Structure formats: C-alpha cells, structure tokens
Amino acid sequence: MKLDAKIPAGSLEHKWDNFKKKAKLVNPANRKKLDVIVVGTGLAGSSIAASLGEMGYNVKSFCFQDSPRRAHSVAAQGGVNAAKNYKNDGDSVYRMFVDTLKGGDFRAREANVYRMAECSLNLIDQAVAQGVPFGREYGGYLNNRSFGGVQVSRTFYARGQTGQQLLLGAYQALMRQVGKGAVQLFARHEMLDLVVIDGKARGIIVRNLDNGEIERHAAHAVVLATGGYGKIYYLSTLAMGCNGSAIWRAHKKGALMASPSWIQIHPTSLPQSGDYQSKLTLMSESLRNDGRIWVPTKADETREANTIPEDERDYYLERRYPAFGNLAPRDISSRAAKERIDAGFGIGPLKNAVYLDFAKAIKEQGHDKIKEKYGNLFDMYRKITGVDAYKEPMMISPSAHFSMGGLWVDYELMTTLPGLFALGEANFADHGANRLGANSLLQASVDGYFIAPYTIANYLSGDIHTGKISTDHPEFARAHEAVEGSLQQLIGINGSKTVDYYHKTLGKILYDYCGLARHAAGLELAIQEIRKLREDFYKNVKVPGNLSSMNSELEKAGRVADYLEIGELMCFDALTRNESCGAHFREEYQTEDGEALRNDSEYQFISAWEWPGMQGEPILHKEELTFEVLQPIVRSYK
Amino acid sequence: MKLNLKVWRQKDRNSQGQLVDYTLDHLNPHMSFLEMMDTLNETLILNGEEPVEFDHDCREGICGQCGMMINGIAHGPLENTTTCQLHLRSFQDNETIFIEPFRSAAFPVKRDLRVDRSAFDRIISSGGFVSTNTGQAPDAHSLPISHQLTEEAFDAAACIGCGACVATCKNGSAALFTSAKINHLVLLPQGKEERQERVINMVQQMDAEAFGHCSNTEACEVECPQGISVLNIARMNYEYNRALITRK
Numbered sequence: 001m002k003l004d005a006k007i008p009a010g011s012l013e014h015k016w017d018n019f020k021k022k023a024k025l026v027n028p029a030n031r032k033k034l035d036v037i038v039v040g041t042g043l044a045g046s047s048i049a050a051s052l053g054e055m056g057y058n059v060k061s062f063c064f065q066d067s068p069r070r071a072h073s074v075a076a077q078g079g080v081n082a083a084k085n086y087k088n089d090g091d092s093v094y095r096m097f098v099d100t101l102k103g104g105d106f107r108a109r110e111a112n113v114y115r116m117a118e119c120s121l122n123l124i125d126q127a128v129a130q131g132v133p134f135g136r137e138y139g140g141y142l143n144n145r146s147f148g149g150v151q152v153s154r155t156f157y158a159r160g161q162t163g164q165q166l167l168l169g170a171y172q173a174l175m176r177q178v179g180k181g182a183v184q185l186f187a188r189h190e191m192l193d194l195v196v197i198d199g200k201a202r203g204i205i206v207r208n209l210d211n212g213e214i215e216r217h218a219a220h221a222v223v224l225a226t227g228g229y230g231k232i233y234y235l236s237t238l239a240m241g242c243n244g245s246a247i248w249r250a251h252k253k254g255a256l257m258a259s260p261s262w263i264q265i266h267p268t269s270l271p272q273s274g275d276y277q278s279k280l281t282l283m284s285e286s287l288r289n290d291g292r293i294w295v296p297t298k299a300d301e302t303r304e305a306n307t308i309p310e311d312e313r314d315y316y317l318e319r320r321y322p323a324f325g326n327l328a329p330r331d332i333s334s335r336a337a338k339e340r341i342d343a344g345f346g347i348g349p350l351k352n353a354v355y356l357d358f359a360k361a362i363k364e365q366g367h368d369k370i371k372e373k374y375g376n377l378f379d380m381y382r383k384i385t386g387v388d389a390y391k392e393p394m395m396i397s398p399s400a401h402f403s404m405g406g407l408w409v410d411y412e413l414m415t416t417l418p419g420l421f422a423l424g425e426a427n428f429a430d431h432g433a434n435r436l437g438a439n440s441l442l443q444a445s446v447d448g449y450f451i452a453p454y455t456i457a458n459y460l461s462g463d464i465h466t467g468k469i470s471t472d473h474p475e476f477a478r479a480h481e482a483v484e485g486s487l488q489q490l491i492g493i494n495g496s497k498t499v500d501y502y503h504k505t506l507g508k509i510l511y512d513y514c515g516l517a518r519h520a521a522g523l524e525l526a527i528q529e530i531r532k533l534r535e536d537f538y539k540n541v542k543v544p545g546n547l548s549s550m551n552s553e554l555e556k557a558g559r560v561a562d563y564l565e566i567g568e569l570m571c572f573d574a575l576t577r578n579e580s581c582g583a584h585f586r587e588e589y590q591t592e593d594g595e596a597l598r599n600d601s602e603y604q605f606i607s608a609w610e611w612p613g614m615q616g617e618p619i620l621h622k623e624e625l626t627f628e629v630l631q632p633i634v635r636s637y638k
Numbered sequence: 639m640k641l642n643l644k645v646w647r648q649k650d651r652n653s654q655g656q657l658v659d660y661t662l663d664h665l666n667p668h669m670s671f672l673e674m675m676d677t678l679n680e681t682l683i684l685n686g687e688e689p690v691e692f693d694h695d696c697r698e699g700i701c702g703q704c705g706m707m708i709n710g711i712a713h714g715p716l717e718n719t720t721t722c723q724l725h726l727r728s729f730q731d732n733e734t735i736f737i738e739p740f741r742s743a744a745f746p747v748k749r750d751l752r753v754d755r756s757a758f759d760r761i762i763s764s765g766g767f768v769s770t771n772t773g774q775a776p777d778a779h780s781l782p783i784s785h786q787l788t789e790e791a792f793d794a795a796a797c798i799g800c801g802a803c804v805a806t807c808k809n810g811s812a813a814l815f816t817s818a819k820i821n822h823l824v825l826l827p828q829g830k831e832e833r834q835e836r837v838i839n840m841v842q843q844m845d846a847e848a849f850g851h852c853s854n855t856e857a858c859e860v861e862c863p864q865g866i867s868v869l870n871i872a873r874m875n876y877e878y879n880r881a882l883i884t885r886k
Contacts, residue, residue: 047772050772051771051772054771054772065695065701065703066693066703066752066754066755066756067702067703067755067756067758067759067799068759069702069759069799070695070696070701070702070703072695072696072701074696074700074701074702075696075698075700075701084778086779122773122775124778125775125776125777125778126770126772126773126775127778128775128778128781128828129768129770129774129775129776129828130767130768130770130828131768131791131795131822131823131826131828131829133788133789133791133792133795133822133826134778134788135788136782136783136784136785136788137785138784138785139782140782140783140784140785141779141782142778142779158792159792161700161796163700164700164796164798165792165795168795171762172762172766172767172768173767173770173772175759175762175763175766175767176763176767176769178759178763179763179764179765185759187756187759210748239695239696239697239701240694240695240696240697241695273666273668274666274668274669276666276669276673276676276677277673278670278672278673278676278697279670279697279698281697281698282698383716383719383723383725384670384723384725385668386668386725386727449772449773450772450773453772496684498680498683498684500676500680542683542684544682544683544686544687544688544689545688549650549749550650550691550748550749550752552689552691553679553683553689
C-alpha cells in the first residue's frame, strides 16, 4: 500500500492556505442531504459535531458516558498552547512549530505541525468568545504560563482546570446544536463496529449501554474522536472508560494504525499502593520547579524519609542531568526513575516510587510561599494519600498518560479508509514520538474546530448525489450479527476469572516490556505472553449478566478483548523500530551515558500497520518523513 | 478493616429496589471508596452474582460522573469531595455504611446506583451557551475582562454537573446547577447579549423537568464538591425577574 499524506504544495507557511483555496465546498442547500456520524464528545468530537451542525449537515453524536461533558478532555489540568506572543517574548507560529517538532523527536510531519501552530491563534479567540474563563492579568488581558520544553510563555490556562473549561465551551456549542435539532445526541451509546460499504466508511453499529439494544446508524462519513488508549496499561492517569475499541475496530475494517507503541509515560503521578488500585492520579508537572527528586543510596531502605541523612540520598536527576536537573523532560525523568526503582532503590510499601521533596524549598522560601504556589496540589495529595507533604516528601512514580500513536491519517485527517476521519488523540498526527505539555488540548481543538470542517466538506462534496445510506444494506446486517456474536461469545465463556484480572495482567506485561524501556528479547517474550493471555481470556473469562440489559462488565470485556490485540501490535511496533526516539526507548540503542540514540538514516518514517486477520503477523507500511525546513538534531539535556 | 454495606439494588427503572447487605473484610484503609466498590463487585462476580452498577469515570473529581448517597450524604462525609476522592480512612473499622443512588424525581434510577441525569443536558441545551459559531470570534484581546470578574465567573463555571445539589435538596431543586451556568455566562461581556432569553429559557426548562423549587435551605452548597455558592441562586432570581420586566 502506498501511503499518500496528501501534503499540499507550496512553502510550509502557505500549505494550509493553499489547501483551503482549492478544497471543494458543499453548498448550504446540499448540506442537509449529507449525514455525518461523530463518535466521541471530548474536545475534538464536540467541536467537530458542533461545527458541522452549525454549517447545516445532519450530525449524530455518540458517547459512552452519560453526558458529553464527561469526556476525558475534562481532566486536563495545565493549559493550552497558542503562539499569540501576548507576552512579547519572541514567540511566533514558526517558533512553536520548531518546539513541537523537536519535542516530538522529529517523528512527525512538518506540514501538520506547522498547521497546528498556525491554528492555535484562532482557538484562543474561539474559546474566549464562548465564555471560557482563561486566567487574566489585572489589566484585563489574558495571562500565560511557561511549560516544559520551551523558552517562551505561550500556555493559556483556566486555573488547574483548563481541560474542563475548554470542554465545557465545546459541550455548550454542541448542546446548542442539539437544541436546534442540527445534532442528534446519543449518550450512553458505545460504538462496536464500523460499517464499510464499497470501500467507504458508511456507518457504525452501537450498543445502547442502558438497555443493551444493538443499533445501526448510517452516514456519508464517520468521524472517530474517541481519544487515546493509554488505559491499556490498566494503571494510568486516564479515566476508567477510556479505551481503544472504536479505533481498533476501524483498524480491523481496514484503517491503518500508526506507531501504536508511542505512549507517553508521565513522571509525576501517585504510585500504586496495592493490588486493588484502579487509577494513578496525576500530580502537575509544575511541582518539579521546587521539588527535588531523590531515592536512598541504600537499596531496600527501611527508615522514614526524614530520618535519612543528606549524604545517604541520591538526587539522581541532578546527578545525571546537571543542566536541567529536576526539570528534565518527561520521557527522561520517567526513565531515570524506572532505572533507580528497577535497581532496588524504590521507596514506599511496594518499593515502586521515588521521593519528591519540598524540604529545601520550604526552608528557603517559607511554608507560605510554597502553599501559595502549590497549595491545591498539596491538598489533593493529602486527600488521596492522607499525608501532609509540607512535613514529609511526596511519593511519586511514572504512569501511562497519552498515546501519540493512533489511526494513521493524511493531511486531511482521513484514515486509509475513505470517509473515515480520526481527530484528536485518536489519530497519530502531530506529536511525533513525544508530546509537549499543553499541546493535547490544542490538537484536539484545532482538529475539530478549524481543520476537519474544511477537509470533511472536501470529501463530502463527492456525495451530494449519493442519497441516504440505508441501514438495510447487507454490510450493516453482517456487522450487526458479528457484534452480537462476539458479545454472546464473551458472556458464553462463563469461566473463573474476572475481566479486571486480564486487564491488570496485560497492563503489567506492557509496563514491564513495552513501557518506559524496551528491548528485543523482552518484546518477543511479551508477544508470546500476550498471546497466551488472550487464549486464556477466551477460555476462562467470566462476564456475568446478559446482552439485553445494562452490563458494565460486558462493556469492559469488549474493551479488554481489544486491548489484548492492541497490546500485541504495540510490541510488534516497538520491536521493529531499532532506534530510540521520544517515548520509545530501546535499551540496545543508547549512548554510552544512557541517552536515547535515534537512527535517522533508517527509521525516519511513521510505521503504519495493516491488520492481517486473526492469523498472521501485522503488515508494516512506511510513510517516509522528509524535513524541508528544519533538519533533525540531537536532543540533549545534560 | 471490615465494613458492613447496605447497598441499594434495583434491576431497572420500573422495578422495586431494596437495600442488600454485604460484608467486606481485609480492606486497606488507603483504598478509595470506589475501589472498595470494585472489590465488592469482584467478589460478587466470582460468586456468580451480578455486580453493583455505579457511575464513575475519571476518578479524580472532575468529570462529575460518580455520585452516591453515603450514609445519607451526597458524596459522603468529606467536604468539597466527590465520591471518587473519598477513601476508607474516613470510616471506622466495622462501620455500617448505607450506599444509595442520587435520588430525585428528575433523576430516575436506571439500575442499582446509576441514575439518569440527562435533564441537566437539556437545561444546558435550552440556553446554557454563548451563541457563537465556529470561526466568528474576534481577536481574544479585543475584549479585556477584569481579573476579578473572570475569577467570579470561574467560580460559577467550575460546576462539574454531578447532581449532588439535586440529590441533597429536599425539594429536588436544580437551582444551584442552573444558576451556576447562568451566572458564569452573564458575568462575562460575551454572555450579556443573550441574558434575557437565556435565563427565561433555562428556568422554563428546569421547571419542565421534574425538579422542585428552591426554598433556600442552602443544603446544595454544603454538598457541592466544587463549593459553588448559593449566591448564584439569588443572582439567577434577579436575572429572571429582570428579564420578565424588561423583555419586549
């Protein structure tokens, strides 16, 4: 398969304009003849559904949560980047493009990254018009924060709830269209299959999660804005319901999956404290401005942190990365923590954490100053752990957070299946092998508000004479039966182990072999282990209840069944990339002092995987990356 | 630690429900309340029983999906905390805990502890927005807004839509939820254009759902995980009366 990214002609800064100049349009009278399905109601899903509704298309919007406002964009804390240069500190679209491409370790498309930076300007305007209460200065103008990996202040924020406020803006825009009848809303509906007719995406099969009914929905185009699959590790910063099922089922219907092993592991989440644990809460990265990270110099240390003398502490980030110290980037900090924990120096009851210590900062700046800066985070820490971090160091550990990988999309955000679009975290497009902080809200928003409305219209212009797509088509019947069959199969197994058992076991395999550090032998072993686990799942999983009523265990079982396949593909992806880049660190490919060793001459491409069917190994296609404006360089933080 | 649970079980919207006793032992006090529910369900499944359905998603207090009445208190004993942020150390060993859904006429029970809160979506849909289409916005700095006003609007906008206010209100009123959105938007210049229609439509929609009237008991503010102030309700009443008098 030849992958055509369809990058428009022209210089970098003119490509998006050139696309818009030539893109085909659909006249307002024809728009009401065209139906679009949008799955997911996070920032990307809500914004595209609202925008298409405003333009006059018939839109159906689906989410598995009980309201669109609950989608996981809501949980993003820090902020959203935009190259407004309101701080007069030398920011520009070009500089933001450079930071993002470098941050992604030169494994993203130049044209996509530039467009994201370009569209960031409009996003802030749009959000303010919707009433998003961004932080402001006393003069009434918008304020900015600094974030990791950049030298300017370009992060707009709404306290520590930027995701919530941006999502509510998009949700309200969506609900306005729902009120007008332009968008039909289907909350508590989960997509279980994609329907492909004559090579084009033409609809979906969903399950009504409240009553178990399977429904068919047809459209001229299908948009997946279903977020990331980092929850595959079970313990993650993600919501319990986050899943990869929509994109995975689309993948099995022909859409290629790009770089699935690129998953960001965030360095500062709360550690696991027991087998019962379901979630690792994120603690804002900003804590590393004043907190010092350390472990004891003695393995299996049993003393309380405060009683360990200074010369028996290893401030390993300061030791290894003197130039950046405790503010080393996410991938580096997470890996360094894992190195110490694996070597037996981890702390806490499960020996799985490191200390984040504020004693020095409190001594130098005073209790009140630290409280002013981080009071809400210290409160949150106390709520969860019961520990007062003003008196004892916090315990933190790395946790799965964001999937840079996802469905392969071209410049128009269309997958390899015509009529199937993927937006936001569900696609792979803009972050390369490592995402910069405050770029995820941005990408989801610009995909939905400013990019897809043009590119979907460009596609739909070919469908104005098609007429309604009927759900009576044999492909709908086939997909419907297949969905019922697989649900029936899951319930019919009636084994002896719960769905969570499989999810937790898979998560552990992936953390061990396809997490922060990977090596060939481990990945090969993981593939075998995952296959065994999958086999066991289909023999011994126990899913109670039935198909025709609310059944959250059945929902989980379907998602875990998909995770058991996605996990294997992640390992293949990591195994075939013989280099280290961004979140992908292969132990065989490192410098003498343990830093990532990229291989641009052989691996300057995006891996796009084709589903081989239930037998056989995934088939690799390559999209070569070319850099015309910015030549790849080595990232160093020493 | 050991806990004796009395959990509301109800097959579906139309069935009669009842409290069912469960005992859990060897619990870790550092467990979150929802992890305790996970543990209960794990046990039930392995015993061949159907697990307890409950709403939850982000488990960090921001999505607003979780919510239970715990010993008669919405989201349990801690202040400004969602159910997912509650941990077992807030309870005594061998304590008996009543766990019930967020009951209200406007929140019908779907199954066990899950309730239907779609009435909130319909209230937002009736006017909880600024009518701006994608692409219409002027530059963000063309409209300075004072720091204080933004912070005030934010205090109202912080609502997570969990419904604790309704569940805890003896009248089942949605006044706190509705007023929070009305005030978030009317405080900001962007939201002023539609202030009359917005407040009238949203209040009408609130009344059309099965929510009761506010009688100023202020119980809602006490249980709100985000600490949304009841002053929002007073302001909503002002806005509503103003709109009735001034509308053409």
